[in-house]
Amino acid sequence: MRLGFAVTAVMAAWAICAESSSAPIDRQVLVERHNPDLHAADPLGSLSVGNGQFACTVDVTGLQTFPEYYSKGIQLGTQSQWAWDSSKNPDHFSIDDVLSPYDAHGRTVLYADGRGKQKNSDNPSRAAQANAWLRANPHRVQLGRLGLMIVGSDGKEAKIGDIKNIRQTLDLWSGRIESRFTFEGQTVRVETVCHPERDLITARIESPLIRSGRLAVTFSFVERGETSSVHASPHRYDMKRDLETSCYFAALSCDDKARLQQSKEGTYLAKSDGDVLEAALSFAPKSLTATELPTFETVKQASAADWRKFWLGGGCIDLSASKDARWRELERRIVLSQYLTAIQCCGSTPPQETGLVQNSWFGKFHLEMHWWHAAHFALWGRPELLARSLGWYRQVLPAARASAARNGYAGARWPKMVGPDGVDSPSPIGGFLIWQQPHPIYYAELIYRANPDRATLEKYRTLVAATAEFMASYPVWDASTKAFVLGPPLIPAQESYGKMRERVVNPTYELAYWYWGLQTAQRWRERLDLPREPHWDEVCRGLAKPLVREGRYEAIAVEPFTQTHDHPSLLQAYGFVPPTPSIDPATMNRTYDWVLKNWNMKATWGWDYPVMAMAAARLGRGNDAVDALLLDTPKNRFLVNGHNYQRSDLPLYLPGNGGLLAAVAMMAAGWDNGPRQPAPGFPADGSWSVRWEGLRPMP
Numbered sequence: 114m115r116l117g118f119a120v121t122a123v124m125a126a127w128a129i130c131a132e133s134s135s136a137p138i139d140r141q142v143l144v145e146r147h148n149p150d151l152h153a154a155d156p157l158g159s160l161s162v163g164n165g166q167f168a169c170t171v172d173v174t175g176l177q178t179f180p181e182y183y184s185k186g187i188q189l190g191t192q193s194q195w196a197w198d199s200s201k202n203p204d205h206f207s208i209d210d211v212l213s214p215y216d217a218h219g220r221t222v223l224y225a226d227g228r229g230k231q232k233n234s235d236n237p238s239r240a241a242q243a244n245a246w247l248r249a250n251p252h253r254v255q256l257g258r259l260g261l262m263i264v265g266s267d268g269k270e271a272k273i274g275d276i277k278n279i280r281q282t283l284d285l286w287s288g289r290i291e292s293r294f295t296f297e298g299q300t301v302r303v304e305t306v307c308h309p310e311r312d313l314i315t316a317r318i319e320s321p322l323i324r325s326g327r328l329a330v331t332f333s334f335v336e337r338g339e340t341s342s343v344h345a346s347p348h349r350y351d352m353k354r355d356l357e358t359s360c361y362f363a364a365l366s367c368d369d370k371a372r373l374q375q376s377k378e379g380t381y382l383a384k385s386d387g388d389v390l391e392a393a394l395s396f397a398p399k400s401l402t403a404t405e406l407p408t409f410e411t412v413k414q415a416s417a418a419d420w421r422k423f424w425l426g427g428g429c430i431d432l433s434a435s436k437d438a439r440w441r442e443l444e445r446r447i448v449l450s451q452y453l454t455a456i457q458c459c460g461s462t463p464p465q466e467t468g469l470v471q472n473s474w475f476g477k478f479h480l481e482m483h484w485w486h487a488a489h490f491a492l493w494g495r496p497e498l499l500a501r502s503l504g505w506y507r508q509v510l511p512a513a514r515a516s517a518a519r520n521g522y523a524g525a526r527w528p529k530m531v532g533p534d535g536v537d538s539p540s541p542i543g544g545f546l547i548w549q550q551p552h553p554i555y556y557a558e559l560i561y562r563a564n565p566d567r568a569t570l571e572k573y574r575t576l577v578a579a580t581a582e583f584m585a586s587y588p589v590w591d592a593s594t595k596a597f598v599l600g601p602p603l604i605p606a607q608e609s610y611g612k613m614r615e616r617v618v619n620p621t622y623e624l625a626y627w628y629w630g631l632q633t634a635q636r637w638r639e640r641l642d643l644p645r646e647p648h649w650d651e652v653c654r655g656l657a658k659p660l661v662r663e664g665r666y667e668a669i670a671v672e673p674f675t676q677t678h679d680h681p682s683l684l685q686a687y688g689f690v691p692p693t694p695s696i697d698p699a700t701m702n703r704t705y706d707w708v709l710k711n712w713n714m715k716a717t718w719g720w721d722y723p724v725m726a727m728a729a730a731r732l733g734r735g736n737d738a739v740d741a742l743l744l745d746t747p748k749n750r751f752l753v754n755g756h757n758y759q760r761s762d763l764p765l766y767l768p769g770n771g772g773l774l775a776a777v778a779m780m781a782a783g784w785d786n787g788p789r790q791p792a793p794g795f796p797a798d799g800s801w802s803v804r805w806e807g808l809r810p811m812p
Contacts, residue, residue, distance in 0.1 A: 253476020
């Protein structure tokens with residue numbers, strides 16, 4: 114099963130209600146009250162079906178009929194985790210072309226900043242070309258488009274405005290999209306589902322327009338390339354698609370009463386003489402000719418069974434008895450975020466920030482965001498969905514070790530913006546970030562907490578050790594302050610300090626996370642019956658303390674100490690990161706007050722509100738935690754489909770969804786050594802009733 118939504122004994126053991134006297138939550142009622150329901154075309158309202166490894170996004174017709182209308186909104190994409198391509202590289206560009214030297218406490222280190230001062234100081238043109246090629250390659254592929262061809266009585270194809278009486282619903286409980294509309298007075302009904310284990314979508318269309326020859330299913334490729342026929346019959350076409358440096362295969366089939374044909378324009382059509390037409394479309398990196406394509410009903414039943422297991426097998430939160438009128442919107446965001454991250458963020462590699470819908474940053478994933486996409490799976494009783502992507506870290510471990518060794522560090526240095534090859538993309542910001550480095554230790558710890566056995570320790574011991582080895586070798590002993598310091602060169606999570614990368618030192622959040630990561634790695638050694646690493650303890654003992662001025666924490670330890678836009682990442686030092694000796698709750702409380710008063714919230718991002726909520730929860734500020742999650746600010750907007758809108762060129766942003774789920778799980782189930790009370794992160798004044806099942810506390 115692609116998503117692995119099985120109800121296990123472990124999951125059942127976690128299914129504890131916050132209110133032990135209350136009856137079990139009716140999960141189907143909870144989920145279905147938030148089914149997206151559309152009554153008009155909306156370029157931001159497209160809906161998706163998927164299985165974590167593959168997803169397809171459709172318009173109000175239930176298929177991908179009007180891509181231009183959605184091109185400036187949430188696009189009609191079809192993507193898979195395996196589908197990547199690269200442009201040809203006749204000039205043999207490599208990371209060496211974009212490296213530049215920087216001073217790190219008297220030692221020269223090389224960073225892929227794109228300027229190429231190390232090798233191409235006298236050839237800036239080559240450095241610029243290499244920078245552009247390396248950032249864009251490899252890039253994620255749009256596999257193809259399955260839509261409807263609807264023809265009017267005048268012989269012209271329908272436009273989006275011709276579609277009337279729209280009613281489209283995503284049935285979250287079964288993973289099925291049902292779309293109804295009329296065209297020239299004739300009713301059209303479309304059901305769309307995705308196979309739970311294969312890169313396959315199927316649809317059933319019912320309309321009298323089919324019999325009259327005015328409605329057909331169409332398929333076409335999207336990326337530039339060449340198509341060759343592998344096999345053709347009246348009811349199935351198998352195709353090979355050759356791109357610039359890669360290829361893949363597609364198979365299109367229709368029911369026995371329909372027929373396929375190919376138009377001169379390279380579009381494949383499925384037509385029928387009846388009122389019903391069923392079609393299936395599958396993709397794979399290898400030929401599909403020996404693989405049978407299932408019927409629509411088979412996929413529909415498999416999808417319904419799989420999603421039922423998903424919703425019954427993990428955590429849930431019921432807020433419906435709350436007095437605060439905002440309960441419905443928060444619960445809607447919670448339910449839809451579970452669905453979206455399940456179909457977009459639990460594949461075999463870390464997801465890109467726009468999932469399997471449309472490309473942002475060439476489809477590459479940002480490893481500092483991986484926590485915000487996927488850590489919540491473990492907190493919501495689905496640790497296997499987080500674990501699936503961790504195998505990729507082991508695959509690219511040699512590249513991460515090489516990156517660390519290039520600058521004389523031990524262990525593995527994890528990249529920032531990266532494709533499946535594990536090679537970091539050049540950037541004046543990305544390579545200087547360090548806050549993604551402890552993430553693999555956090556993931557491994559979450560998995561271990563779910564499965565505290567020797568097998569888990571052995572599976573992730575190398576990943577944890579390699580990560581900690583780099584972390585221990587990165588700080589530099591500063592004789593003047595008698596402390597180990599972070600940076601420079603360094604850019605903190607608050608990327609607005611990007612131009613200061615040669616001056617930034619000791620960001621508050623990174624210092625706390627560094628300490629927690631190394632201490633957690635030491636606990637892993639103890640669990641493995643190994644002695645503690647003396648140098649790791651030495652670094653922890655001597656690590657610089659965050660800068661405190663005027664009774665509050667500053668973001669970094671040099672001027673300007675705290676900028677008030679972009680991510681308020683200094684709050685992550687006590688929220689996302691569990692308590693560490695260098696963070697004083699009272700000082701963080703004053704820092705939180707200062708942030709609320711002074712920060713430019715319009716310049717924040719979708720995952721910043723969960724950051725604030727988690728910090729508020731640990732500080733005992735339940736009202737502030739809820740207010741943060743529901744803050745009325747542009748980038749905290751959740752669309753009808755549940756996507757977290759950021760801006761016109763980033764209309765969906767899955768870190769906002771995953772961050773919300775992590776924060777809410779913490780607020781409901783609590784955290785290590787937290788208050789022993791129901792839903793400790795929510796207000797304790799009776800305005801919120803929080804019933805939950807199947808959640809795990811945050812570290």
